[in-house]
Amino acid sequence: xxxxxxxxxxxxxxxxxxxxxxxxxxxxxxxxxxxxxxxxxxxxxxxxxxxxxxxxxxxxxxxxxxxxxxxxxxxxxxxxxxxxxxxxxxxxxxxxxxxxxxxxxxxxxxxxxxxxxxxxxxxxxxxxxxxxxxxxxxxxxxxxxxxxxxxxxxxxxxxxxxxxxxxxxxxxxxxxxxxxxxxxxxxxxxxxxxxxxxxxxxxxxxxxxxxxxxxxxxxxxxxxxxxxxxxxxxxxxxxxxxxxxxxxxxxxxxxxxxxxxxxxxxxxxxxxxxxxxxxxxxxxxxxxxxxxxxxxxxxxxxxxxxxxxxxxxxxxxxxxxxxxxxxxxxxxxxxxxxxxxxxxxxxxxxxxxxxxxxxxxxxxxxxxxxxxxxxxxxxxxxxxxxxxxxxxxxxxxxxxxxxxxxxxxxxxxxxxxxxxxxxxxxxxxxxxxxxxxxxxxxxxxxxxxxxxxxxxxxxxxxxxxxxxxxxx
Amino acid sequence: xxxxxxxxxxxxxxxxxxxxxxxxxxxxxxxxxxxxxxxxxxxxxxxxxxxxxxxxxxxxxxxxxxxxxxxxxxxxxxxxxxxxxxxxxxxxxxxxxxxxxxxxxxxxxxxxxxxxxxxxxxxxxxxxxxxxxxxxxxxxxxxxxxxxxxxxxxxxxxxxxxxxxxxxxxxxxxxxxxxxxxxxxxxxxxxxxxxxxxxxxxxxxxxxxxxxxxxxxxxxxxxxxxxxxxxxxxxxxxxxxxxxxxxxxxxxxxxxxxxxxxxxxxxxxxxxxxxxxxxxxxxxxxxxxxxxxxxxx
Numbered sequence: 001x002x003x004x005x006x007x008x009x010x011x012x013x014x015x016x017x018x019x020x021x022x023x024x025x026x027x028x029x030x031x032x033x034x035x036x037x038x039x040x041x042x043x044x045x046x047x048x049x050x051x052x053x054x055x056x057x058x059x060x061x062x063x064x065x066x067x068x069x070x071x072x073x074x075x076x077x078x079x080x081x082x083x084x085x086x087x088x089x090x091x092x093x094x095x096x097x098x099x100x101x102x103x104x105x106x107x108x109x110x111x112x113x114x115x116x117x118x119x120x121x122x123x124x125x126x127x128x129x130x131x132x133x134x135x136x137x138x139x140x141x142x143x144x145x146x147x148x149x150x151x152x153x154x155x156x157x158x159x160x161x162x163x164x165x166x167x168x169x170x171x172x173x174x175x176x177x178x179x180x181x182x183x184x185x186x187x188x189x190x191x192x193x194x195x196x197x198x199x200x201x202x203x204x205x206x207x208x209x210x211x212x213x214x215x216x217x218x219x220x221x222x223x224x225x226x227x228x229x230x231x232x233x234x235x236x237x238x239x240x241x242x243x244x245x246x247x248x249x250x251x252x253x254x255x256x257x258x259x260x261x262x263x264x265x266x267x268x269x270x271x272x273x274x275x276x277x278x279x280x281x282x283x284x285x286x287x288x289x290x291x292x293x294x295x296x297x298x299x300x301x302x303x304x305x306x307x308x309x310x311x312x313x314x315x316x317x318x319x320x321x322x323x324x325x326x327x328x329x330x331x332x333x334x335x336x337x338x339x340x341x342x343x344x345x346x347x348x349x350x351x352x353x354x355x356x357x358x359x360x361x362x363x364x365x366x367x368x369x370x371x372x373x374x375x376x377x378x379x380x381x382x383x384x385x386x387x388x389x390x391x392x393x394x395x396x397x398x399x400x401x402x403x404x405x406x407x408x409x410x411x412x413x414x415x416x417x418x419x420x421x422x423x424x425x426x427x428x429x430x431x432x433x434x435x436x437x438x439x440x441x442x443x444x445x446x447x448x449x450x451x452x453x454x455x456x457x458x459x460x461x462x463x464x465x466x467x468x469x470x471x472x
Numbered sequence: 473x474x475x476x477x478x479x480x481x482x483x484x485x486x487x488x489x490x491x492x493x494x495x496x497x498x499x500x501x502x503x504x505x506x507x508x509x510x511x512x513x514x515x516x517x518x519x520x521x522x523x524x525x526x527x528x529x530x531x532x533x534x535x536x537x538x539x540x541x542x543x544x545x546x547x548x549x550x551x552x553x554x555x556x557x558x559x560x561x562x563x564x565x566x567x568x569x570x571x572x573x574x575x576x577x578x579x580x581x582x583x584x585x586x587x588x589x590x591x592x593x594x595x596x597x598x599x600x601x602x603x604x605x606x607x608x609x610x611x612x613x614x615x616x617x618x619x620x621x622x623x624x625x626x627x628x629x630x631x632x633x634x635x636x637x638x639x640x641x642x643x644x645x646x647x648x649x650x651x652x653x654x655x656x657x658x659x660x661x662x663x664x665x666x667x668x669x670x671x672x673x674x675x676x677x678x679x680x681x682x683x684x685x686x687x688x689x690x691x692x693x694x695x696x697x698x699x700x701x702x703x704x705x706x707x708x709x710x711x712x713x714x715x716x717x718x719x720x721x722x723x724x725x726x727x728x729x730x731x732x733x734x735x736x737x738x739x740x741x742x743x744x745x746x747x748x749x750x751x752x753x754x755x756x757x758x759x760x761x762x763x764x765x766x767x768x769x
Binding site: 221282437452 | 516517518519520521532535536537538598603604621623625626627628629633714715716717718719730733734735736738
């Protein structure tokens with residue numbers, strides 16, 4: 001349904017309404033629904049956690065230059081910048097923090113690695129396995145963290161550890177779940193007031209919503225990050241994957257073909273060609289402006305709506321990963337990888353800062369408005385209390401309570417194997433979205449499309465395996 | 473008596489040329505040599521150490537169907553854009569050389585697309601071509617060309633996505649072609665046209681038998697500039713479609729970036745990018761020849 005706004009816009013009022021709608025959509029237009037000014041308006045009902053400090057293991061001095069993404073929830077960055085500089089003041093290190101758009105970070109790292117100079121510690125929101133030869137092995141840091149706080153979450157470990165070389169190319173202290181977001185007012189009339197729980201229910205409900213109300217479903221098949229995530233979730237739920245746990249390419253399987261065939265049915269019955277053109281912000285915009293019945297994304301789009309469109313925010317609810325014939329899994333939406341390039345001299349300062357940051361991850365979770373989750377669960381003891389009584393104005397207050405159990409239905413990119421350099425290249429060259437899109441659009445049969453994708457994936461794996469960075 | 477510096481013409485010539493030579497060596501020759509070196513190596517985004525691998529990157533590139541699609545798209549986008557840029561540039565130039573009130577304001581507005589940074593203008597087009605909120609769709613719906621709630625999905629259909637990319641190239645480069653051809657038009661001696669008018673030649677005859685032949689060398693320059701800018705551009709594709717849908721708008725420059733930087737395989741990215749070189753070399757030779765013809769004329 002396009003709610004009649006653009007159907008017969010003949011009057012000046014209609015034009016103004018259309019302009020207002022466009023302005024609302026445009027305000028959501030940064031990648032993955034970066035939350036703009038406005039935000040949730042209710043004051044937090046639960047206070048921020050107390051931060052801790054312990055002396056570094058060695059005497060520190062000099063400078064520490066940190067590069068990280070501009071968080072989708074800006075209040076996180078305000079907290080982080082002060083947090084980092086306060087730590088520097090206590091330990092005698094001059095800390096500088098630079099934030100840039102997440103899409104620019106891989107290019108920036110490549111430039112700094114080639115130049116042999118730049119930032120001392122760099123964070124990105126996906127695996128940085130491709131930089132393994134040029135970064136410090138952080139095994140000692142991970143071991144220290146495990147000694148202090150217990151075992152690291154498996155999906156974070158798999159996204160920072162290369163079993164082929166036995167090296168931790170990154171340190172991964174946090175991640176973000178990727179639930180389904182649905183409009184309750186649309187799903188209630190089709191008999192699913194709590195949203196779909198299986199891929200079959202999604203097909204059935206979304207098809208009825210589209211035929212009854214003209215509102216389409218929003219799962220991307222485009223060359224962008226969210227499409228990459230959700231299509232892997234579908235594959236895993238059907239028992240398919242790009243690689244097995246030993247990094248052997250297994251994408252060409254009856255399970256993958258079945259997943260592609262399912263997506264073809266879903267597209268034909270519940271979607272429109274817009275899903276082939278999307279960027280990372282498109283599904284957020286569509287949900288918040290009432291044009292989509294269901295998307296798969298983090299909570300940031302909904303947080304945005306809390307400030308810009310509270311009525312829609314109150315109507316948006318969440319479901320965990322949908323169950324398929326084999327299992328129910330979703331990819332992590334964001335996965336924090338911190339690397340220390342080999343050319344860096346402030347290695348000790350970087351490691352001590354990362355330990356201090358991890359020890360205070362509860363603050364990161366709080367100031368990101370419950371967006372960031374910790375790889376060491378015990379470090380955020382209040383998280384479940386926040387999720388069941390949202391300090392940032394969720395209606396109802398326990399809207400996010402289901403995220404307390406997000407770990408069992410979340411997996412790393414590359415599941416059931418590690419997030420290797422090869423997986424990174426498959427991800428960044430959009431092999432999986434294109435595999436689905438070709439079949440869905442009828443350019444190839446599902447079998448042919450999967451076979452073509454296998455050829456591309458195998459070539460990428462062979463290349464990195466020959467370089468010694470991929471096992472199998 | 474020592475010769476003064478001002479009298480040593482040879483030395484002075486080199487001194488004056490030196491900044492340009494340094495500039496070209498640093499920003500053209502060195503990167504080009506690096507690209508060739510990288511294309512023959514296993515250098516990756518994460519491993520700058522150099523190991524010679526011969527033609528292995530080229531073999532892999534030839535086995536990659538996306539490369540062939542990108543190569544084809546690059547020629548299609550460039551060819552169609554070049555024709556449209558020349559034709560529309562000539563039409564625009566004819567309008568802009570005419571005398572009318574507000575001519576300078578119109579000239580200023582027409583030049584804006586060329587002066588706007590391509591990344592910014594591409595983002596504007598991204599909004600104009602939005603799947604749901606496209607103002608173009610809104611206008612088409614307003615006039616009844618689209619049904620209620622109907623959208624064209626400009627960037628979601630392969631044909632329309634390719635059309636959109638070409639349209640943006642034409643939009644941003646036509647003003648450049650128009651300005652180049654304006655210079656050609658105003659340089660035509662007025663007595664030639666006046667003589668033709670006295671002889672009874674009409675507007676179209678003067679256009680096709682006097683103006684176009686005389687402007688042709690300049691039009692060639694405009695066409696070649698348009699071709700070079702279109703052939704090497706990746707900003708429009710990156711902002712509008714990221715090469716999609718399903719690599720339908722992937723071009724050599726964008727695929728080299730995705731493979732080399734985002735994918736981490738710098739060697740293969742460099743090998744892909746090197747395929748830009750033969751056409752650019754041909755274009756450069758052609759431009760120089762045309763410029764020489766103009767000088768003679």
